[in-house]
Amino acid sequence: MRKTALTHRQLMSVEKPARYIGNERNSVIKDPDKMKTRFVMCFPDVYEIGMSYLGIQIIYDLLNQRESTYCERVYSPWLDLDALMRKEQIPLFSLETQTPVRQFDFLGITLQYEMCYTNILQVLDLSGIPLYAKDRTEEDPLVIGGGPCAYNPEPIADFFDLFNFGEAESTMDAIMDCYEACKDKGLGRMETLKALAQVPGVYVPAFYDVTYNSDGTISAFTPNCSEAPAVVKRQLPADLKGSVYPVKPVVPFIQVTQDRMVLEIQRGCIRGCRFCQAGMVYRPLRERSLEELKAYALELFANTGYDEITLSSLSSSDYRYLPELIDFLIEQLGSRYVNISLPSLRIDAFSLDVMHRVQDVKKSSLTFAPEAGSQRMRDVINKGLDEETILEGAKNAFAGGWNKVKLYFMLGLPTETEEDIKGIAYLSEKIAECYYDLPKEQRSGRCQVTASSSFFVPKPFTPFQWAKMDRKESFLEKAAIVHQTFLEQKNRKSLKYNWHEADLSVLEGIFARGDRRLSAVIERAYRKGAKFDAWSEYFIPEYWEQAFAECSVDPDYYVHRERSYEEILPWDFIDIGVSKAFLIRENEKAKQGKVTAHCRKVCAGCGAVSFKGGVCVETAD
Amino acid sequence: MKLRIKFAKEGLMQYVGHLDLMRCFQKAIVRAKLPVAYSAGFHPHQILSFAAPLGIGLCSDAEYFDLELTEPVETDRVIVNLNAQMPEGLAVKDAVYLAEGAKNAMSLVAACDYVITADRSDFDYSVFAGWTALRTLLISKKTKKAERTIDILPMIYVFQPEENRIVTRLASGSAANLKPAEMMEALTKALGFDCGGEDFLYRRTEIYAKKEDGGFVPLGEATGGA
Numbered sequence: 001m002r003k004t005a006l007t008h009r010q011l012m013s014v015e016k017p018a019r020y021i022g023n024e025r026n027s028v029i030k031d032p033d034k035m036k037t038r039f040v041m042c043f044p045d046v047y048e049i050g051m052s053y054l055g056i057q058i059i060y061d062l063l064n065q066r067e068s069t070y071c072e073r074v075y076s077p078w079l080d081l082d083a084l085m086r087k088e089q090i091p092l093f094s095l096e097t098q099t100p101v102r103q104f105d106f107l108g109i110t111l112q113y114e115m116c117y118t119n120i121l122q123v124l125d126l127s128g129i130p131l132y133a134k135d136r137t138e139e140d141p142l143v144i145g146g147g148p149c150a151y152n153p154e155p156i157a158d159f160f161d162l163f164n165f166g167e168a169e170s171t172m173d174a175i176m177d178c179y180e181a182c183k184d185k186g187l188g189r190m191e192t193l194k195a196l197a198q199v200p201g202v203y204v205p206a207f208y209d210v211t212y213n214s215d216g217t218i219s220a221f222t223p224n225c226s227e228a229p230a231v232v233k234r235q236l237p238a239d240l241k242g243s244v245y246p247v248k249p250v251v252p253f254i255q256v257t258q259d260r261m262v263l264e265i266q267r268g269c270i271r272g273c274r275f276c277q278a279g280m281v282y283r284p285l286r287e288r289s290l291e292e293l294k295a296y297a298l299e300l301f302a303n304t305g306y307d308e309i310t311l312s313s314l315s316s317s318d319y320r321y322l323p324e325l326i327d328f329l330i331e332q333l334g335s336r337y338v339n340i341s342l343p344s345l346r347i348d349a350f351s352l353d354v355m356h357r358v359q360d361v362k363k364s365s366l367t368f369a370p371e372a373g374s375q376r377m378r379d380v381i382n383k384g385l386d387e388e389t390i391l392e393g394a395k396n397a398f399a400g401g402w403n404k405v406k407l408y409f410m411l412g413l414p415t416e417t418e419e420d421i422k423g424i425a426y427l428s429e430k431i432a433e434c435y436y437d438l439p440k441e442q443r444s445g446r447c448q449v450t451a452s453s454s455f456f457v458p459k460p461f462t463p464f465q466w467a468k469m470d471r472k473e474s475f476l477e478k479a480a481i482v483h484q485t486f487l488e489q490k491n492r493k494s495l496k497y498n499w500h501e502a503d504l505s506v507l508e509g510i511f512a513r514g515d516r517r518l519s520a521v522i523e524r525a526y527r528k529g530a531k532f533d534a535w536s537e538y539f540i541p542e543y544w545e546q547a548f549a550e551c552s553v554d555p556d557y558y559v560h561r562e563r564s565y566e567e568i569l570p571w572d573f574i575d576i577g578v579s580k581a582f583l584i585r586e587n588e589k590a591k592q593g594k595v596t597a598h599c600r601k602v603c604a605g606c607g608a609v610s611f612k613g614g615v616c617v618e619t620a621d
Numbered sequence: 622m623k624l625r626i627k628f629a630k631e632g633l634m635q636y637v638g639h640l641d642l643m644r645c646f647q648k649a650i651v652r653a654k655l656p657v658a659y660s661a662g663f664h665p666h667q668i669l670s671f672a673a674p675l676g677i678g679l680c681s682d683a684e685y686f687d688l689e690l691t692e693p694v695e696t697d698r699v700i701v702n703l704n705a706q707m708p709e710g711l712a713v714k715d716a717v718y719l720a721e722g723a724k725n726a727m728s729l730v731a732a733c734d735y736v737i738t739a740d741r742s743d744f745d746y747s748v749f750a751g752w753t754a755l756r757t758l759l760i761s762k763k764t765k766k767a768e769r770t771i772d773i774l775p776m777i778y779v780f781q782p783e784e785n786r787i788v789t790r791l792a793s794g795s796a797a798n799l800k801p802a803e804m805m806e807a808l809t810k811a812l813g814f815d816c817g818g819e820d821f822l823y824r825r826t827e828i829y830a831k832k833e834d835g836g837f838v839p840l841g842e843a844t845g846g847a
């Protein structure tokens with residue numbers, strides 16, 4: 001039997017011990033002694049969440065294809081094991097070879113949401129790695145971060161040795177090659193980081209100094225050594241065709257959140273919703289080829305035996321070969337008892353037809369994401385969806401046999417008025433009316449329209465990156481108004497309205513646009529016991545209130561003020577390909593309620609054309 | 622046609638619970654391309670049923686499940702193909718076709734053999750010799766409605782302390798079911814030892830059906846028709 005880091009007794013004392021044993025199908029076993037570089041990839045949340053994320057499978061596959069490199073995995077130990085490890089001083093270990101994390105060359109941490117920041121400290125702490133990069137020695141791994149939250153790395157910059165801006169396919173090899181060359185030369189930590197700082201897309205926070213004005217804004221952000229570039233450019237494959245795909249993903253034993261095959265059909269988005277960070281930082285849209293996707297689907301099935309497959313993309317309806325792909329999946333996999341799940345589809349005649357073929361209409365509900373209640377507001381955020389289309393979709397859906405609809409909205413959007421938020425209830429009511437307008441024999445009982453609203457959080461590299469975020473009180477007042485308006489609707493019995501807690505959104509807002517002064521606050525909150533903040537049942541707002549106060553950091557500064565276009569933003573040194581001029585243009589158009597057409601209609605000149613790929617150079621074929 | 626598959630579970634796999642183990646086999650069966658039969662309905666599932674769930678932390682030499690196929694496959698091929706898909710710690714040992722009308726594995730389960738060892742090496746098993754003097758062995762079992770006290774002594778068919786282990790046969794199945802850790806917990810308390818069920822390691826070595834004459838037969842041999 002392969003060794004476990006935990007004893008039998010320890011494994012038996014925690015919930016779901018299979019989280020910590022590795023041994024899953026397609027996990028990679030190599031001889032660590034024959035490797036030049038040992039990398040451990042971490043998703044700083046519990047196993048079931050981390051294992052559901054395609055990005056880690058891509059990196060795992062990419063690194064393990066290198067003969068000289070061995071990539072293993074680690075996730076946040078759940079609270080029960082966390083307590084046991086502290087009590088019995090067990091160091092955090094990798095799943096595959098059960099090796100202490102501190103013994104690796106690299107600890108890679110993916111940053112998918114801001115609320116995982118205390119879990120990063122948990123992972124470092126349990127590994128016995130100093131929390132601050134400046135305190136680490138030759139005995140510690142290089143801690144490298146990446147993923148969407150890396151596009152403002154500043155609140156956690158002090159905890160990382162380096163960040164990678166860009167997609168793994170185009171950066172990991174260069175980083176590993178550079179590191180291995182340094183190792184061959186016997187270079188120390190500092191020299192190695194200086195070499196890595198010159199790899200395109202790499203940011204080493206220690207090589208930059210930040211100074212502040214008296215009002216707290218940044219006065220300068222400058223490299224302090226010649227190896228560090230003043231601007232770090234995001235790296236990405238201009239074309240996904242022919243790039244590796246993880247067709248042998250690790251198959252977990254325990255049920256995870258996304259327990260299915262994932263087929264990433266495209267990356268990026270043509271839509272340009274003004275609140276959406278992913279829509280900007282993954283530009284331009286790049287499609288995978290139909291032929292490759294067909295082959296991947298069959299390989300995934302043969303290698304995993306899963307009974308479900310899902311498509312992954314920001315907006316699946318924009319994939320030009322979607323009908324052919326779905327036909328293929330139904331024919332080849334549906335016939336072998338594989339369920340096909342189709343998220344992020346726009347509701348139209350085509351998608352309803354497809355959903356009819358792949359799901360049980362009576363049991364399923366349809367999801368619309370109008371994001372805002374009024375047409376004016378939808379134009380402000382450039383949602384590209386008009387009321388007529390929404391109602392048309394709802395009518396068709398009801399006629400097709402569905403009677404459950406879910407609607408997603410945001411509250412606290414820029415320029416929002418009371419009429420706009422009441423629009424959430426009005427639109428929901430109109431959708432319910434579509435149902436009751438149907439002849440009686442076409443209905444089956446009452447319909448159920450469930451509207452949920454989350455609170456808008458302005459994100460870096462979006463046209464709203466300068467915007468003021470609402471206060472918690474204002475969010476809750478708005479939610480109360482919407483709720484009241486729902487109660488006034490004729491079909492209120494068919495309508496349901498849910499809203500999220502505001503505390504988490506405000507904290508997310510602080511980190512999203514925060515700067516280096518926040519690392520002390522994060523550390524302080526962690527020391528008080530904050531972890532798993534993304535889990536609302538474990539999120540304790542008091543820890544954070546105290547941490548801000550004790551560090552004399554004013555949280556309002558980060559969220560409740562409108563920034564000027566002249567202000568140096570903490571993430572300005574990153575060139576993601578979309579220009580600041582474009583973001584300003586879009587923000588101004590938003591104020592006037594003017595929409596911008598999507599990339600396939602007309603190029604809005606966002607700047608991503610510099611990558612010379614995807615939709616920017618696409619020809620209809 | 623139905624197959625009864627026998628497999629062993631040990632090492633790392635002892636930490637994978639029953640439901641997860643089922644899912645692991647379902648996927649392995651698909652990868653092994655066995656012609657498995659599926660149920661009807663909107664969410665078809667493989668027609669597959671396990672004999673007796675094994676708790677987390679237990680190893681076993683003899684676990685069983687029944688699997689329905691749509692067309693016959695040589696049993697040797699079933700074993701080889703499935704083993705090619707098994708993770709370390711799972712091994713398919715045998716596959717036998719069931720006779721027409723044979724009862725399913727789960728309904729047959731009547732008793733299980735376990736080998737019990739202490740998790741420290743200097744343990745003296747002879748201290749258990751005193752168990753023969755017990756006239757009852759009471760434990761309280763929680764059901765959905767209430768807590769009740771039951772005597773588990775009649776569920777212990779065999780209890781044999783040996784030099785470096787204990788060999789037992791315990792009642793199992795829907796009528797009466799005794800878990801070995803439960804028994805050891807009660808026994809150590811009744812005999813006044815300062816240890817409990819969690820201080821021992823458990824290995825299931827066989828699952829039995831009851832014969833007409835009251836004797837026991839391993840599930841792998843109880844494949845005849847009614």
Ligand code: SF4
Binds near residue numbers: 270283285604608609
């Ligand atoms: S450059 Fe034009 S086509 Fe390319 S992503 Fe930007 S807006 Fe779209």
